[in-house]
Amino acid sequence: MNQKLSEYWVKFKSFVKECKRVLQITKKPSKIEYKTLVKVTGIGILIIGALGFIITIGGTLLGI
Numbered sequence: 001m002n003q004k005l006s007e008y009w010v011k012f013k014s015f016v017k018e019c020k021r022v023l024q025i026t027k028k029p030s031k032i033e034y035k036t037l038v039k040v041t042g043i044g045i046l047i048i049g050a051l052g053f054i055i056t057i058g059g060t061l062l063g064i
Contacts, residue, residue, distance in 0.1 A: 029037065
């Protein structure tokens with residue numbers, strides 16, 4: 001039991017260390033990057049919504 005607890009503790013410490021490393025190398029996006037990301041995400045959501053709507057209408061018209 002003690003050995004398993006020790007293994008989990010080592011894995012947890014390793015995970016926290018990796019998370020710290022990732023957070024240290026990330027940076028806050030600039031205003032331009034953020035606006036571009038919002039536009040691309042919005043366009044993607046609209047496209048997926050339109051496809052779902054078209055499929056639903058098509059299914060309704062075909063009686064599926």
